[in-house]
Amino acid sequence: MEEYVxxxxxxxxxxxxxxxxxxxxxxxxxxxxxxxxxxxxxMIGEMAVVSIDEPKDPLIYTVVPMILLMLIQILLALISLKSKKFRNLIDGQPSIIINRGKIDEKAMRKQRYNFDDLMTQLREKDIRSIADVEFAILESSGSLSVIEKIKNENAESQQGDITIPLILDGNIDEENLLRINKTNLWLRQELKKQGYRDVKKISFCSYENGKFFIDLKDE
Incomplete structure (x- = not known):
């Protein structure tokens, strides 16, 4: 009974x-x-769990390390306020994933960030199309900050389809082609009409509202 208490x-x-x-x-x-x-x-959470699991160990064995971690964290936060280099070293720097409407594949590879991650975070921000994005910045926290392109004031707001990726990193997505009732041959023919003959050179291609959004690799 005492142990439970x-x-x-x-x-x-x-x-x-x-x-x-x-x-x-x-x-x-x-x-x-x-x-x-x-x-x-x-670490603080794990220490608390271990101490609860081992009720015979003195509390001081857990409380002191937890307080020490808190003090270290506060000290590092104060140093970060004073030193940008230290802050960048600890927290990392934001990365521009989309720059003036152009996807930066090098930045994505450096951050080990893929197109599925990008599409997911854009949908979470109610962005229907990459074509609507002027800048997308992957913050050091992992969140995505998005700045949309400025729309014509006279243009009426219209509801469109969500972005359906047809090509990711040079590979055609057959399942998404089936979703829009199109074929591999149709896609290749449409790309040739627009001057894109080599699918492998395309990093991202989507199709919505009868229009393509195409981004070439490292260009």
């Missing part, structure tokens, strides 16, 4: 302690956490 006490104690530590470290949204933040948060 100890477990309940430790659970409540670490719940309050972790809340206090996180409040002292500062308020940040989950999507804005840096890699360093995540590492510290995970």
């Amino acid at each position: 100890t477990i309940v006490f430790r659970t409540l104690f670490f719940y309050v302690l972790i809340l206090v530590i996180f409040r002292i470290m500062g308020k940040r949204e989950i999507g804005e956490l840096s890699i360093l933040d995540l590492v510290v948060f995970i």
Whole structure:
């Protein structure tokens, strides 16, 4: 019975302690956490779990490392405020994935970021087409910041289809062709009409509302 009481006490104690530590470290949204933040948060959580699982170990063995991690994190945050080089080293730098409407495949490869990631994050921001994007910036937190192209003030807002990728990294997506009731031959013929004879040179191609959006590799 005593052991159960100890477990309940430790659970409540670490719940309050972790809340206090996180409040002292500062308020940040989950999507804005840096890699360093995540590492510290995970370590603190793991320490609390181990201490709860081992009720015979003194609390001080867990509390001291947790407080130490908090102090280290605060110190690093203060250094980051003073030094941009240190901040870039710890948090990394944003990467421009789409620059003036052009996809930067080199930046994507450097960040190990693929087209599925890009399409998912664009959909989360209610962006229907890559053709509507002027800039897309992959932040150091992993979130995607999007700046849409300026539309003509006289143009009426219309509902269109979502972007359907037909070519990714030079490979034709047969399943998406079936979704729009088109064939591989049709796609190749349409690309030839627009001057694109080699599919392997195309990094991304989508089709919507009767129009293609084509982006060549590393150009």
